[in-house]
Amino acid sequence: MYAMVMSPPSAPAAPQPSAPSTIDVALHRSPDQRWGFRLQGGADYRTQLTVMRVEPNSPAQGKLRVGDAIQTVNGKKSRQLSHAQASEVIKESGNSLKLTIVREPNAAACLDHIRPPGKPKFSRPGS
């Protein structure tokens, strides 16, 4: 029954989707180590430079999250950078890398733990 699950009047209002936060991230690595994240998008793709995967046990782990949109690389704005240019700058960044990212409130993070198992099941409203 749908009516059963409506929030009671005394319950706090549903949280407003919090605004995306702009975060400065500093990564450090030892020589010959990879940063450990996958970059997707860029000006030549006309999409946001976006972190699409973070490898476990890498410098990026715990600092970057899937879905982070990169705004600056080492203090320089990256909106106009092509994918290859951005990749190159990050690759050639020595042993430390500074990024400014805009993070949706953990948008792309795994939501599996709250999903119901299997395909969604509907009961007919009012039945």
Add this chain to the structure above:
Amino acid sequence: HPLHLGYLVQFGILSLSSLSMANSGQYYNSNNGSAYNNGPGYYDGEEEEEEEWNREDFLDPAWEIQQKKTFTAWINSFLRKADTSIEDITQDLCSGLKLMLLLEVISSEALPKPERGRMRFHKINNVNKALEFIERKGVQLVSIGAEEIVDGNVKMTLGMIWTIILRFAIQDITVEEMTAKEGLLLWCQRKTAPYKNVNVQNFHMSWKDGLAFCALIHRHRPELLDYSKLSRDNPLENLNLAFDVAEKHLDIPRMLDPEDMVNNVKPDERSVMTYVSAYYHAFSGAQKAETAANRICKVLRVNQENEKLMDLYERLASDLLAWIKRTRPILEDRSTDNTLDGVRDRLNQFRDYRRAEKPPKLEEKALLETTFNTLQTRLRLSNRPAYLPTEGKLVSDIANAWKGLEKAEKGFEEWMLAEMQRLHRLENLYKKFVLKCGNHEAWMEGKEAQQQSQDFKSCKLNDLKAMMNKQVAFEADLGAHQERVEQICKIAEDLNSLGYHDLDSVNSRCQAICGAWDRLGVLSTTRSRALREAEQVLESLDQLHLQFAKRAAPFNNWLDGANEDLMDFFIVYSVQEVDSLQAAHSEFRASLPAAEAEHRAIAHIDAEVRELAAAHGLSGDALINPYTGLTARELAMKWDEVSARVPARDQSLQQEVARQHQNERLRRQFADLANVAGPWIEQRLDGVSSICSSGRQLSLEEQDRRLNAIQDELQGFKSNIEEMERVNQSIQEAFIFDNPHSPYTMETIRVGWEQLHTSIAKALNEVANQILTRDSKGITNDEMTEFRKCFNHFDKSKTRRLDPIEFKACLVSLGYNIRNDRQGEQDFARIMALVDPNRTGQVGFDAFVDFMTSEKTDQNTADQIIQSFRILAGDLPYVTSEVLRRELPPDQAEYCIQRMSPYGGPDAPPGALDYTTFSATLYGETDL
């Protein structure tokens, strides 16, 4: 060499649960009396076939002979790679040595070292090692004993080999999640479907005439045989042809005997399956390549289509912004040439803009928005980052520019109507000015000369008295005229402050009047003083003349004023105003009898003068009134003029009344149209929103149909709107600025009309996106309906959007575990960020469906494409342009060849291309 066995199972990858062969664990696990224990008939688990097997057990089993041949050939097809072979399947396997070798070749894995002894227990140990290896590969060999194999038990040996064939050659054949046997059958059916005289229903009778084998070969390698020459009447020829070709060109050894196939009532199923599976493996490389090529093409196509949509969006945005940039200054231009015609021209231009120029731009804007939505939906569906338009071309930029345009538009029309009203009043004010000036100038005519006259120096006393009195009368007249001059100045002043377009003529005329007036004042003072000086010398007055003069002058002034009033222009905007003019006129008419009495009295004085003169026989100069220039005749003429103008005034007032009533009719006419159109539009708006959100469960196609129906209705209704525009134009041209009969104005109707257009376009786009989502995710219509019902149930406000509270309730009802604590709040905020990335505070239906059907874990698409290229490349880390041209359609192949960079790895031949980097590039992905 592992490549030759490439089709064999990669052991680590398959899990036991995927071994759906034989439909159940019955075959592997049953311990008690299943078909397995009774011999080799365990396989199918289909009762009918089991009975057949059992029956054949009792007869001299033709299947046993056939199986021996086939299985021997099959085993040799592997043992030849170890440079050995067997001749008798029971004798040559019983030592266990060749059995172990066979398994090593098939699996490319090493078995434990065999025992070299020739004793029975050595053999049993070796066979057991082989059996243990098989069991380690996930097959339970219940009740196959090493002793029976070593003893050369035919049925048991054949059963064991069949188990090996199933496990290593057939098990990995899966087509659309069917069992291996069904999958192989389905593969045969699909591949032979174009061949009318082939109908594969099983693995025995369907293959007797040999055509099915030929068809399989011809389908994949048409150059190897001429299928059109074959006939089902020549089974032996067909079988021999197929087997020869397969042996020679496909490296598939002969495993079946054509004579057996023809002569046996029913060919042995396992033998045929074993042989056919060899065909499958020979061709499945091509099969996999086809799948891989399809996947690559699909991804390339999606990319190309997305790029097209991005181009479309950019182009539309540029065009629209450029148009707005061009148009706004025109609408913000408030310069005026102060003429009515100039303003009318611009109002007409504005009407053309509203009717012809803006509507197509509105459609372009809708197209732009729908393109954006479609693009973002497509990107979301293919797991790509969100589209980021060029700076300054974001959706919000477009919306802001558009808002600015509409604001300018509204201000422009308001300004123009006010301007028209102002200029119209100005025009009338100018006419009034011209009339008053004309009258005054006529009055002034000769006055200066008269005041400068030296006549009093050579006249008689009486004449002087008369002159003095005349001068007094003149000064009275002058005083009376002072007010009129002031009026003229005031009007001129107003014309100046209102910015009349021809001020030069107004000002020079006004100045001329004022200058003359001032001079006249000075002259009059001078003359009065001169007359008074002469007064002591001269005296004598005629009372009667004096009396006349005193009454005639004010009366004359009244006549002039009345004439002026009667000729006055009026400007009214309502029936009430014209009514008040009529009331004033009636008042004037009521004062006429008193004036007439005055007129008679003055005429009577004049008559008395004449009577007196006549009575005393006087004539000539004595009859001339020395006190005033006014004569009774002149007054009578003016009186007649006034009397004549009264009916004319009556008539013009009545015309004005009629005009106001006509205006009223126009208002009614507009109101009648607007009062129909307004509710009509509101109903359609409600209709659109109810189609998309109603409790009625409509399929997407039905929604699309109904929306299109409304759009058609809209087309039909357009003429009403145009009719209203025409009436509205008449109204504006008649200077009607209000309409109490309708709550709708042309502006509100236009807004509603455009809103209706926009919301239909939006709704159609939403439906189209839902169809896209549904089709691309394989959601059934029923599932879509369930999503729709659930969504609508929580859409309490019927806005076709869920607010966060509604959406949360919806998710919880669907079984989402959103707790009522901090963690739950964070989870929900994350979900909102997914479904409402622009933070509008609302969740649309397509975003809801998208969320409900999104994958649990993100799929790694670039890796899939790399895998697909690896298949095309025959497992090499690079690919050549020849391969690409062979496997992909020409344009896709060229697309890849142009973009792939040379492969830089070791051992690369010239022309090797790097498909790994290319695939990553396709997605814009780099691992850093």
